[in-house]
Amino acid sequence: MGRLDTSDAQTSRAPVHRPPLSIPKNRRWNRRTRRDAWVFAAFAAPNVLLILLFTYRPLVTNFYYSTLDWTLGAATATNVGLGNYVEFFTSPDASSVLGVTAIFTITTVGGAMILGLLVALALNQRLKGTTFARAVVFAPYVLSGVGVGLVWLFIFDPTYGVLSWILRTVGQASPQWVNDPKLALLMVIIVYVWKNLGYCAVVYLAGLQSVPAQLLEAASLDGASSLRRFTSVVLPLLSPTTFFLLITSLLSSLQAFDIIRIMTPSGNGTSTLIFDSYLQAFGSYNRAGYSAAISVVLFAGLLVMTAVQLRFVERKVHYS
Amino acid sequence: MSTNTLETTAPRDRPLSWQNLGKTIAGGYVPLLLATLVVFVPLLWMMLSSLKAPGEIVTTNLTLLPKNPSLQNYADAASTVPFARFFLNSVIVTVIGSTIKCVLAVFTAYALVFIRFPFKRVIFLLILVALMVPPQVSVLPNYVLIAGMGGLNTYWGIILPGLGTAFGTFLLRQHFLTLPPAILESAEIDGAGHWRKLWKIVVPVSVPSIATVALVTIVSEWNEYIWPLIVTDHPDMMTLPVGLTQLVNSDGSTQNWGMLMAGAVIVLLPILLIFAALQRYIVSGLTQGSVTG
Numbered sequence: 002m003g004r005l006d007t008s009d010a011q012t013s014r015a016p017v018h019r020p021p022l023s024i025p026k027n028r029r030w031n032r033r034t035r036r037d038a039w040v041f042a043a044f045a046a047p048n049v050l051l052i053l054l055f056t057y058r059p060l061v062t063n064f065y066y067s068t069l070d071w072t073l074g075a076a077t078a079t080n081v082g083l084g085n086y087v088e089f090f091t092s093p094d095a096s097s098v099l100g101v102t103a104i105f106t107i108t109t110v111g112g113a114m115i116l117g118l119l120v121a122l123a124l125n126q127r128l129k130g131t132t133f134a135r136a137v138v139f140a141p142y143v144l145s146g147v148g149v150g151l152v153w154l155f156i157f158d159p160t161y162g163v164l165s166w167i168l169r170t171v172g173q174a175s176p177q178w179v180n181d182p183k184l185a186l187l188m189v190i191i192v193y194v195w196k197n198l199g200y201c202a203v204v205y206l207a208g209l210q211s212v213p214a215q216l217l218e219a220a221s222l223d224g225a226s227s228l229r230r231f232t233s234v235v236l237p238l239l240s241p242t243t244f245f246l247l248i249t250s251l252l253s254s255l256q257a258f259d260i261i262r263i264m265t266p267s268g269n270g271t272s273t274l275i276f277d278s279y280l281q282a283f284g285s286y287n288r289a290g291y292s293a294a295i296s297v298v299l300f301a302g303l304l305v306m307t308a309v310q311l312r313f314v315e316r317k318v319h320y321s
Numbered sequence: 322m323s324t325n326t327l328e329t330t331a332p333r334d335r336p337l338s339w340q341n342l343g344k345t346i347a348g349g350y351v352p353l354l355l356a357t358l359v360v361f362v363p364l365l366w367m368m369l370s371s372l373k374a375p376g377e378i379v380t381t382n383l384t385l386l387p388k389n390p391s392l393q394n395y396a397d398a399a400s401t402v403p404f405a406r407f408f409l410n411s412v413i414v415t416v417i418g419s420t421i422k423c424v425l426a427v428f429t430a431y432a433l434v435f436i437r438f439p440f441k442r443v444i445f446l447l448i449l450v451a452l453m454v455p456p457q458v459s460v461l462p463n464y465v466l467i468a469g470m471g472g473l474n475t476y477w478g479i480i481l482p483g484l485g486t487a488f489g490t491f492l493l494r495q496h497f498l499t500l501p502p503a504i505l506e507s508a509e510i511d512g513a514g515h516w517r518k519l520w521k522i523v524v525p526v527s528v529p530s531i532a533t534v535a536l537v538t539i540v541s542e543w544n545e546y547i548w549p550l551i552v553t554d555h556p557d558m559m560t561l562p563v564g565l566t567q568l569v570n571s572d573g574s575t576q577n578w579g580m581l582m583a584g585a586v587i588v589l590l591p592i593l594l595i596f597a598a599l600q601r602y603i604v605s606g607l608t609q610g611s612v613t614g
Contacts, residue, residue, distance in 0.1 A: 037437045040515050044432035048425040049444060051485030056451045058466075059459035066461065073464075123352035128345070134357045136600045141360055143596050143603060145544040147562040148589040151569070152367045155578050163366060166383045199360070204608055256455040259546045263566065275457050282461050283551055289461060296458045307453045 066293035085294035112194040117201025139199040146259025182270025208242035371582040394583035407564035426489030496530040533606035
């Protein structure tokens with residue numbers, strides 16, 4: 002496959018198809034240009050309008066909904082101002098949601114990235130079969146979270162699951178994965194990491210393959226051990242890849258829904274921001290306004306992270 | 322990708338030479354095999370379990386292979402919920418949704434790259450930022466809108482809100498920018514309009530990129546969960562992932578694992594087959610496309 006330019010795709014632009022520069026400014030809106038504007042509108046408008054209606058409009062509507070005490074489907078709602086936000090930031094339930102989100106996000110991002118890097122190192126060898134292994138490792142990333150969640154739910158089943166069988170053969174009883182809030186969180190983290198580490202591995206692999214061989218040879222000649230070569234040469238060179246993966250993984254982790262919904266439908270111990278927002282509006286809580294407030298908080302968080310990302314991408318994470 | 326360095330390597334560095342064989346197996350193949358198995362075994366276990374008789378699943382004495390492989394679990398799943406209907410719904414939603422999305426992406430990307438327009442940068446920025454808005458955040462307002470339009474439990478209600486495509490537009494734009502302007506200039510001299518330039522020149526030379534967008538779109542439409550889950554509550558309109566949810570006992574009692582594994586196979590296998598055949602496009606599309614987050 003082609004090389005993955007993870008950091009340079011935005012900056013290395015091929016020539017843009019520009020209009021000839023010789024057209025005088027006052028004649029820019031001649032007949033041809035006006036016709037072009039109409040063609041542009043006809044080509045781009047359907048997509049742009051759909052994005053405005055179903056991606057941008059909800060961001061605004063959420064703000065309005067978040068000021069309401071409102072049950073989904075009810076014709077009337079009470080305005081509570083910022084009450085939903087006040088409740089979100091003060092109630093113990095909400096702080097547990099923030100805690101679960103933090104634990105889930107940090108462990109899944111860290112787990113998928115560290116394991117992904119290890120797998121990438123295993124794939125980055127002159128061995129037969131690495132291309133096949135790379136495809137296999139990436140596969141879970143494209144699979145339905147619902148299907149994957151069910152497969153693992155069976156593996157984690159305390160009576161008939163493979164895991165309980167393994168634990169029994171070493172004389173241990175299987176814990177109740179789903180019913181224990183802490184273990185339920187651990188369970189969805191394991192499955193999420195399993196599903197996503199292949200993505201990190203493939204992106205890291207592309208980074209590893211762009212490490213210049215001469216640098217490693219030079220380090221070897223200087224007597225650097227393979228561990229030293231990795232920590233002093235490879236890892237610093239990978240820092241743009243690491244930063245890119247950190248941001249993309251953080252964003253996608255904060256959006257995790259499928260696996261959590263199918264493995265722990267009640268959200269006992271696994272209520273992240275996204276999942277709690279879903280349960281509040283569409284679950285048994287019937288609190289659509291509160292749900293909208295959570296969505297606004299989550300979106301604000303994502304916005305800050307994206308801004309940080311753009312700032313850093315602009316300056317790049319340079320290795321000296 | 323691993324063969325190009327072989328020629329320059331001295332013989333003693335060959336991984337499979339006698340001196341290095343032990344080291345290669347321990348340091349090279351064992352981690353590789355381990356990573357592959359960690360992914361492969363759960364999926365294999367799902368396939369095997371879906372073919373087992375109930376007595377072989379509801380037992381604490383595990384057997385690897387089904388004694389009498391049968392499709393009984395699939396039949397059971399289909400008699401419990403309208404499984405064929407779920408499958409059909411998923412196919413309809415995926416085919417219509419991805420076709421429209423790809424066409425929209427091609428048109429928008431062409432307009433952004435090849436047509437003169439004063440506010441192009443603003444529009445591109447609008448699309449770029451949309452890439453970063455998680456669809457889950459828009460679910461509640463979109464539900465209210467679609468429900469108000471009578472779109473609950475309809476195909477258009479499932480498909481419509483996801484049709485605007487930022488990802489495909491972005492990916493195709495990046496590709497169109499790399500096309501040499503010269504290929505369009507000769508057509509311009511012949512007096513070809515944008516419509517002809519798009520279909521006669523730009524689309525034919527961009528087949529691999531369009532295929533990448535199409536495949537990634539098909540995969541994500543097929544796997545789409547939160548929106549169809551919310552917008553359908555009638556079994557006849559549910560897609561596969563939503564329908565599978567119906568098979569799970571929500572009260573936490575013992576699950577019918579054979580049946581659930583059969584359901585998981587039905588939802589996972591089509592994508593696994595597509596991925597096995599065309600993984601180069603899918604991997605490159607997914608890793609390139611997420612450059613912006």
